[in-house]
Amino acid sequence: MTREQLEKSIVNHPGDNYYQILGLHPSASNLDIRRQYRELSKRFHPDTTTLPQAIAKSKFQELNQAYATLSNPDRRSLYDLQIGYSRLNVIQAPPSYNQNNHSVYTGPSDRPLSAGEVFALFLLVLTFVGCLLLALIVAMVRG
Numbered sequence: 076m077t078r079e080q081l082e083k084s085i086v087n088h089p090g091d092n093y094y095q096i097l098g099l100h101p102s103a104s105n106l107d108i109r110r111q112y113r114e115l116s117k118r119f120h121p122d123t124t125t126l127p128q129a130i131a132k133s134k135f136q137e138l139n140q141a142y143a144t145l146s147n148p149d150r151r152s153l154y155d156l157q158i159g160y161s162r163l164n165v166i167q168a169p170p171s172y173n174q175n176n177h178s179v180y181t182g183p184s185d186r187p188l189s190a191g192e193v194f195a196l197f198l199l200v201l202t203f204v205g206c207l208l209l210a211l212i213v214a215m216v217r218g
Contacts, residue, residue, distance in 0.1 A: 092158055093141035101160045105146065112142040 094101050097111045115138050118124060121131040144150045188196070 093145055093154065096137050096141040097145070101155065101158075108142065108145050112138060112146075116142075 099107060099111055119131055119134045121128055121135055124131045144154050
């Protein structure tokens with residue numbers, strides 16, 4: 076989404092929820108919320124924007140209010156309950172949500188293996204196969 080499209084979407088949707096104001100999915104991380112707020116606050120600050128002063132001021136206030144709520148974990152969980160969003164079922168953002176093509180890793184089991192981990196697994200399998208072969212050879216020799 077280009078800068079102009081983002082500005083139009085934010086200016087034209089004043090009644091949206093806080094996630095929509097920031098242009099984020101409710102499963103966004105705190106880091107994503109902070110980054111998006113900083114980018115949008117620079118863009119809509121009344122002193123730096125090309126928008127009319129009244130619109131810029133109201134948008135900047137909306138951004139501040141959205142960030143104040145979403146950056147505080149307690150307020151965010153209460154707000155999520157208000158809008159009917161539950162974090163219990165969310166592993167990652169839905170496939171249709173593909174902002175900036177970032178992949179979402181939510182835990183140690185939800186990521187690709189590193190080269191060291193692959194090598195360790197290879198050694199583990201090699202050791203297991205070696206033990207099986209050794210057991211078969213000992214069994215054949217003892218008859």
